[in-house]
Amino acid sequence: MIKKEMIAMLLAGGQGSRLGVLTSKVAKPAVAFGGKYRIIDFPLSNCINSGIDTVGVLTQYQPLRLNTHIGIGIPWDLDRNVGGVTVLPPYEKSTSSEWYTGTANAIYQNMNYMEMYNPDYVLILSGDHIYKMDYEVMLDFHKENHADVTIATMPVPLEEASRFGIVITDEENRIQEFEEKPAQPRSNLASMGIYIFSWPVLKEALKALSEQPACDFGKHIIPYCHEKKQRLFAYEYNGYWKDVGTLGSYWEANMELIDIIPEFNLYEEYWKIYTNSGILPPHYISDQSAVEKSIIGNGCDIYGEVHSSVISSGVTIGKGSVVRDSIIMKDAVIGDHCVIDKAIIAENVQIGDNVTLGTGSDTPNKMRPDIYGFGLVTIGEDSVIPSDVQIGKNTAISGVTSKEDYINGELASGETLIKVGE
Amino acid sequence: MKAVGIILAGGNSSRMRELTHRRAVAAMPVAGSYRSIDFALSNMSNSHIQKVAVLTQYNARSLNEHLNSSKWWDFGRKQGGLYVFTPTITMENGYWYRGTADAIYQNLDFLKKCHEPYVIITSGDAVYKLDYNKVLEYHIAKKADITVVCKEMDEDADVSRYGTVKMNDSCRIEEFEEKPVLSRSNIISTGIYVIRRRQLIDLIERCAEEGRFDFVQDILIRYKNVKKIYGYKISNYWSNIATVNDYYRTNMDFLKQEVRKYFFKEYPNVYSKVSDLPPAKYNPGACVKNSLIASGCIVNGTVENSVLFKKVFVGNNCVIKNSIILNDVYLGDNTYIENCIVESRDTIRANTRHVGEDGIKVVVEKNERYAM
Numbered sequence: 001m002i003k004k005e006m007i008a009m010l011l012a013g014g015q016g017s018r019l020g021v022l023t024s025k026v027a028k029p030a031v032a033f034g035g036k037y038r039i040i041d042f043p044l045s046n047c048i049n050s051g052i053d054t055v056g057v058l059t060q061y062q063p064l065r066l067n068t069h070i071g072i073g074i075p076w077d078l079d080r081n082v083g084g085v086t087v088l089p090p091y092e093k094s095t096s097s098e099w100y101t102g103t104a105n106a107i108y109q110n111m112n113y114m115e116m117y118n119p120d121y122v123l124i125l126s127g128d129h130i131y132k133m134d135y136e137v138m139l140d141f142h143k144e145n146h147a148d149v150t151i152a153t154m155p156v157p158l159e160e161a162s163r164f165g166i167v168i169t170d171e172e173n174r175i176q177e178f179e180e181k182p183a184q185p186r187s188n189l190a191s192m193g194i195y196i197f198s199w200p201v202l203k204e205a206l207k208a209l210s211e212q213p214a215c216d217f218g219k220h221i222i223p224y225c226h227e228k229k230q231r232l233f234a235y236e237y238n239g240y241w242k243d244v245g246t247l248g249s250y251w252e253a254n255m256e257l258i259d260i261i262p263e264f265n266l267y268e269e270y271w272k273i274y275t276n277s278g279i280l281p282p283h284y285i286s287d288q289s290a291v292e293k294s295i296i297g298n299g300c301d302i303y304g305e306v307h308s309s310v311i312s313s314g315v316t317i318g319k320g321s322v323v324r325d326s327i328i329m330k331d332a333v334i335g336d337h338c339v340i341d342k343a344i345i346a347e348n349v350q351i352g353d354n355v356t357l358g359t360g361s362d363t364p365n366k367m368r369p370d371i372y373g374f375g376l377v378t379i380g381e382d383s384v385i386p387s388d389v390q391i392g393k394n395t396a397i398s399g400v401t402s403k404e405d406y407i408n409g410e411l412a413s414g415e416t417l418i419k420v421g422e
Numbered sequence: 423m424k425a426v427g428i429i430l431a432g433g434n435s436s437r438m439r440e441l442t443h444r445r446a447v448a449a450m451p452v453a454g455s456y457r458s459i460d461f462a463l464s465n466m467s468n469s470h471i472q473k474v475a476v477l478t479q480y481n482a483r484s485l486n487e488h489l490n491s492s493k494w495w496d497f498g499r500k501q502g503g504l505y506v507f508t509p510t511i512t513m514e515n516g517y518w519y520r521g522t523a524d525a526i527y528q529n530l531d532f533l534k535k536c537h538e539p540y541v542i543i544t545s546g547d548a549v550y551k552l553d554y555n556k557v558l559e560y561h562i563a564k565k566a567d568i569t570v571v572c573k574e575m576d577e578d579a580d581v582s583r584y585g586t587v588k589m590n591d592s593c594r595i596e597e598f599e600e601k602p603v604l605s606r607s608n609i610i611s612t613g614i615y616v617i618r619r620r621q622l623i624d625l626i627e628r629c630a631e632e633g634r635f636d637f638v639q640d641i642l643i644r645y646k647n648v649k650k651i652y653g654y655k656i657s658n659y660w661s662n663i664a665t666v667n668d669y670y671r672t673n674m675d676f677l678k679q680e681v682r683k684y685f686f687k688e689y690p691n692v693y694s695k696v697s698d699l700p701p702a703k704y705n706p707g708a709c710v711k712n713s714l715i716a717s718g719c720i721v722n723g724t725v726e727n728s729v730l731f732k733k734v735f736v737g738n739n740c741v742i743k744n745s746i747i748l749n750d751v752y753l754g755d756n757t758y759i760e761n762c763i764v765e766s767r768d769t770i771r772a773n774t775r776h777v778g779e780d781g782i783k784v785v786v787e788k789n790e791r792y793a794m
Contacts, residue, residue: 273698
C-alpha cells in the first residue's frame with residue numbers, strides 16, 4: 001500500500017487581483033520573479049529541498065501558464081513513479097459541480113487525492129510568497145509537540161499586525177487564541193498561511209465543515225479545530241518571507257535582490273531554487289552598454305544602459321535606452337533610445353523607440369488608486385507600446401496600443417489604458 | 423526513424439594544451455553555457471534521431487557527469503535512448519579503443535541490434551547546427567555508399583589539421599588527404615558521415631580482420647576508389663574547437679550578433695544540461711562591454727571582449743580583457759587577466775596578473791578555495 005509520511009497541497013488558484021494587469025492573464029503564482037523564476041518555484045523548491053516528493057497543486061484562475069510551467073515536475077525533480085507533482089483543477093462531479101469556493105473547500109474537493117497517498121501529515125501551502133523554509137524542521141516541531149495543527153508564524157512589527165491573522169500563544173508555543181486581522185492586536189506573531197495538519201484531524205474538520213460556504217483555513221478550519229480543543233501550535237520562523245501581494249511589495253522584493261549582499265540569497269549552494277526556464281544561452285552586453293546594480297537573466301541582448309533593475313531571460317534592450325529601477329520580464333523587447341524609470345514590464349511586451357516611461361508628476365491613479373500606486377508604471381503581458389510616446393507615473397497599460405490611444409503622444413500620470421483585444 | 427547516431431567523443435588533443443588535462447575535448451565548455459558535445463547531441467535530437475551512442479575513452483569523468491541524464495536532449499525515450507560506451511575488458515578483447523574504427527568495432531553489437539537502415543557518425547568537438555535528414559536525403563538521392571559532410575574553408579585558412587577532399591562535378595570525392603602538410607584543396611571533411619548500417623558493419627569487420635583501426639585512413643581513404651563516396655557541402659557556421667586557438671576563436675565568435683542569432687534565437691534550439699543557477703548579478707563597480715555573461719556570475723569589476731562561463735565571480739577592481747573564463751572560477755580583487763583562458767573551478771588570488779603575451783595563455787592555478 002502506498003504510504004507517504006507527509007504530502008503537500010499547494011494552493012495556486014488565486015488571481016492576486018492586487019497585482020492589477022500583471023495577473024490579468026496569469027494566476028499570481030505564475031508571475032515572474034527575480035529575473036528567472038516564477039513565484040510558485042519557491043514553495044515547490046522548498047518542498048523538494050525538504051524531502052517532500054508528493055505535491056498537489058490546486059489551480060483555478062488562468063491555469064495555462066502554471067500547467068505548462070509545472071509540466072510533469074522535471075525541474076523540481078518531482079517526476080516520480082509514486083507521488084510527484086499533480087495539478088488539481090476543479091472538476092465536475094456526478095452530484096454537483098462547483099468551483100473551488102475557498103482555500104479549505106479546494107482541499108476538501110481533493111480528498112480522494114490525499115487519501116490515495118495515505119499520509120500521516122498534510123502540509124498546506126500557498127503559492128504566493130517568496131521564502132526559503134525547511135518544512136521538515138517544522139514537521140519535527142509538530143511531532144515533538146504531539147500537535148494536531150501547527151501554524152507557521154513570524155514576528156511582524158506590531159503596527160502592521162492588524163493586516164495579518166494573529167496568534168496568541170503560551171510559553172510552550174501552544175496557541176491560546178486566534179484573531180483574523182484584529183484592530184487591536186495583542187501579539188505580533190502573524191500566521192504565514194502555512195499549516196501542518198495531522199491527517200485525521202484535517203479530514204475530520206473538512207468533513208464537518210463541508211457545508212460551510214467559501215470554507216477557508218484562516219476563517220473556518222483553524223477556529224473549528226481551536227474550538228474542539230485540538231492541540232494547535234505556533235512554529236516560529238525567523239528567515240526571509242515576503243508576501244508579494246501588491247505591486248509595491250512585488251517591486252520592492254525584486255529590488256532587494258540587487259543589494260550587494262541581499263537578505264534573500266539566491267546564490268546559496270545547498271538550498272537551490274529550481275525553475276523551468278528553458279532559455280539557456282548566456283546574455284550579451286554590448287560595447288555601448290553600462291550595467292550596474294542589476295540582475296540579468298539568460299539570453300538577453302543588452303545594447304543600452306541598465307541601472308538597479310531586474311531583467312528576466314530573453315529580454316532585448318535597444319541602443320541608447322536607459323532602464324532604471326525597473327522589472328522587465330521574459331522576452332520583452334525595448335526599442336532604441338527609450339527612458340524607463342520605475343516600471344514593471346510583463347512578459348512579451350513590445351515597446352517601440354523613443355518611449356519614455358515614468359515621467360511627470362506623481363498623480364495618484366484615477367481608476368484604482370489602491371492598486372496602481374507607488375509611482376510605478378505597470379504594463380501587462382503581450383502589450384504593445386508604439387514609438388515616440390510618453391507615459392506618466394501610477395499608470396497601467398494592457399493590450400495592443402497604437403499612437404491614436406495617446407493624446408498628443410502622452411499618457412498622463414494616473415491614467416489607465418486597458419484595451420481588451422481578442 | 424531512419425538512422426541511429428554515433429558520436430565519437432573519445433579523444434584528447436595535445437593542441438588543447440592544459441585544457442584537456444581535465445576532460446575530453448567533447449566535454450569542453452563552449453559559448454558560456456554549453457559543452458561541445460551539446461551541439462552534436464542537439465542536432466541528433468532535432469533531426470529525430472532517437473538512438474545515439476557516444477563513444478568515449480579519454481578522461482570521461484567530466485563527460486559522464488554532463489551526460490548523467492539524457493532528458494536534457496530529449497533522449498531517454500522508450501524507443502531509442504542515449505548510450506555511453508567506454509572501453510571494457512571482455513572475453514574477446516582487452517584493448518582500449520585503438521582508433522575510431524576500432525571504437526565502433528568494439529561496440530558492433532549496438533549496430534547489429536539496431537533496425538534503422540542508416541548510421542550518422544559525427545564528432546563531439548564541433549560547434550554547428552545541421553539537420554542530418556538533409557544529408558541523409560542527399561545520400562539516398564546520390565545512391566552513395568558513404569557521404570562525407572564537407573566545408574569549404576577560407577583561402578588563407580590553415581587546413582593542415584583536417585582531412586581535405588577534392589570532388590568532381592557530381593560531388594564524388596576523388597581525393598582524400600588526411601592532415602596534409604601542403605593541401606591541394608581548401609575543402610575539408612567535417613568528420614560527419616552518413617552510411618548504411620549494413621555497409622558500415624561490413625567495412626568495420628573487414629577493417630578489424632586486417633588489423634586496421636582508423637575510420638579515415640583505413641576506410642575512407644583506402645576505399646575511395648572502390649566505394650562511392652560523396653561530399654555534402656555545408657555553408658553555415660561550423661567550427662572545430664580542438665586547438666587552443668580555434669577554441670578561443672569559436673568562443674569569441676559568439677560575441678557576434680549573427681552567430682548568437684543563428685545558435686540561440688533560430689529554431690531549432692541547442693540543448694544542454696540545466697544547472698539551476700540564479701541569473702547573473704552586477705554590483706556597483708561592474709563595467710561590462712562587448713561580453714557574454716552566463717548565469718550564476720557575480721561581477722564587481724571590468725570585463726571587456728570576454729566570455730564568462732557559469733558561476734564566475736569577478737572581484738572588485740578586476741580587469742578582464744579578451745579572455746575566456748570557464749565555469750566556477752573565482753577571481754580575487756585587483757586581478758588583471760588579458761588574452762587568457764582560465765581553467766574551470768580555478769581560484770585566482772587577489773592582485774594576480776596573467777597576460778597572454780604572444781598568443782593565448784592557458785591559466786591553470788591550483789589554489790585552494792576557502793569558503794567565504
